[in-house]
Amino acid sequence: SYTIDMGPTGPQWKESPQPFCCSIEDPTKQTKFKGIKTYISYRVTPSHTGRPVYRRYKHFDWLYNRLLHKFTVISVPHLPExxxxxxxxxxxxxxxxxxxxxxxxxxxxxPVLSQYEGFEHFLMCADDKQWKLGKRRAEKDEMVGAHFMLTLQIPNEHRMLGSI
Structure with a gap:
């Protein structure tokens, strides 16, 4: 669930309990299927784990599309083309x-996008089999679009606003 707090100017997303950043380094040309497919792999290292994972552009694209699908009420910036x-x-x-x-x-x-389970999976899963399972789990998430609002925790002082 995602929490809304009372800020100095009104309701706001609750800040991430564990702020972090990521480095993206070492773009490397890779091949698969005996050289039939070629792609660039990036080493992505979250600061809060220090454990790198390797991601292709298509993995970033998958994450971007998951974020768009789940969080229709949040502006998600475009990926590079x-x-x-x-x-x-x-x-x-x-x-x-x-x-x-x-x-x-x-x-x-x-504060919200960084806490998304699919984002965590993107940053932490290094095993190919687990990566595919986690992707399928994220793609089956039913709390997307307007249903995302059902996952919000709203402070009591704001629950009464609907009756005014």
Whole structure:
């Protein structure tokens, strides 16, 4: 659940109990299926665990789409754009990495998005089999869109506002 607190100017999201940041480093060209598929892998290291995971752009894209689907009432910034040609050029890779860092900094500093179970899975799951299971679990989440509002914990002083 997500909590709303009373702030100095009114209701606000409760701050994250454990603020953190992430580093995104070491973009590396990888292959799979005996070289048929080529992609860039990034080392993502959350400050609160210090344990790196390796993510492709498509994993960031999956997370972005999960966030959009679950939190329709929260503005989620766009990821850096996909690029079909030149995606293995050094300049493009460096530019994308910098933009992914900016995007990740926004996500980790957001009091709601940073607490999302799917985001935690993205940052902490290093095992391929567990990664796929966690993705499926996030994709089956029923508390999305307007249903997300059912997961909110609202302070008692604001529950009466509907009767005014």
């Amino acid at each position: 996909k690029q079909a040609t030149g995606r293995f050029e050094e300049d493009f890779i460096e530019k994308r990495k910098r933009r992914l860092i900016l995007w990740m900094n926004h996500m980790t500093s957001h």
